[in-house]
Amino acid sequence: MAGIGGAETTAKKTRWGILNAVVVIYALFPVLWIVSLSFKSKETLADGNFIPRDWTFDNYSNIFATTEFVRALANSIGIALIATAVAVVFGTMAAYAIARLDFPGKSLLVGVSLLIAMFPQVSLVSPLFEIERSLGLFDTWPGLILPYITFALPLAIYTLSAFFREIPWELEKAAKMDGATPGQAFRRVIAPLAAPGVFTTAILVFIFCWNDFLFAISLTSTEKSRTVPVALSFFTGSSQFEDPTGSIAAAAVVITIPIILFVLFFQRRIVAGLTSGAVKG
């Protein structure tokens, strides 16, 4: 990499431009392909062309006409939002304690969350399947929300405690000296400073829950609580004898939209969140 201290010549810029283009194409190719498939009509679906010859919205209107997909979308959104909310609240409490308070057992908690971050999720599938069946949690929203919270918590605790360490907490004391009540000091001074970190964590946790496939396919059995990634893998097309490719592609694009929006609007935060907890050592 010859960029150090040199003049920013046009040649260099062009070279970087080409490298960047390679990266962008690498990242977007599979996404564009599934988008292309979702817009192809039934007749041209199998032509193998990268750009549809014949654009249509049929695939989208078809999937939104099936309860299978609409129900799964509602499940996905509800489960991911609830799990995110709970994980962020509990994670914030724990991370605040880790970053600010001194108490025995703190390093144990950090150690446990690290272990859970590395925990092989598939090891939990068999026992959870049996436990949830006997508790009546199998194939329900809480049955998925609980494992999601569990595996989101280490992520939330790490990211948030890294953020909380950076907050200038003296400001809280200063506000109290100026006559603010503890409540006011928290609302006016600390909350605004902590909000970006909490928000970033919420995005990361949501992406994690939105993405899960293993728990969703093992701990559900009906439309009642199946999430979209699972429903996708069971798609048989809007009528029984139809090739599901178009429907799958359209559904896949629909669940990719929130991810694309997050990435577009919060790129900087996501990068900061992903790297903050990880590289301190």
Place this chain on the structure above:
Amino acid sequence: MSQTTTEKSGAAVKAVEPKKKVVLSEGKRAERKLGWLLCAPAAFIMLAVTAWPIIYSVYLSLQRYDLKFPDRQEFVGLDNYVTVLSSPYWWNAVWVTVVMTVVSVVIELVLGMALALIMHRTLVGRGIVRTSTLIPYGIVTVVAAFSWRYAWTPGTGYLAELMGGDPVLTEKIPALAVVILAEVWKTTPFMALLLMAGLALVPDDLLKAAALDGASGWQRFTKVILPLMKPAILVALLFRTLDAFRIFDNLFVLTGGSQGTSSVSMLTYNNLIKGLNLGIGSTMSVLIFIAVAIIAFIFIKLFGTAAPGSDDGGKR
């Protein structure tokens, strides 16, 4: 505001107790109590959903327990372990998992390093590059897997056409190659981000000094950047290795585990959900847990302080 009230009442309760062996000030004790209270919900959920089931799965693994014949449940000792460990399917799955893990992590490390350098040093369009690399990270794995599946399926796919129309996903080795490609595409950006954070810690002055002393670009990379980035690289490697061990989504969609492409996760799932054999499924769960624990232990022993979490208390 409930936090402040619990803090106060906690201190009040403690204050009534006899003060003989008290070394801690009241404020200190209140702080401890608040700390425990704040951590309790997180700790409780994490342990309830992981520790208890894993203990339970050890118990299940010692039973003959097939949900198709629930009446015939009985204690069979280590029979399930013997069955699994003498099964050629299990060992094939172990090899598939190990090969996929090693190959994909090595490729990811090299590509991820290149990507990190590009993102770190590029003179133009940094925002665009970072935004687009986050898409593979964020996209639902199943979605990406379907995209690859259709791309490689003769008839619908552009990649299959390019390769001469052979059905790649129906033969073991090419199918595994496609699964590895899908894994690498999906997770290289995450690797790159972790490495980029490590790159940011390399002081520019040091690189300039090395350049002045006549070090070439490659020498600066191997002699200055790499040693300084060791902790970041190890963290990234550890997480990716353990993660690759759990390859499931891509395999499920791309091959469904046919043609001997099952990973251990896939095999466990098939025994449990398709075979409804809880005993065997739990045995595999326990074996995977042990394998992951050993890998994590080796990494942490080897690299000691480089592991995340060992840094706590550094700047409180």
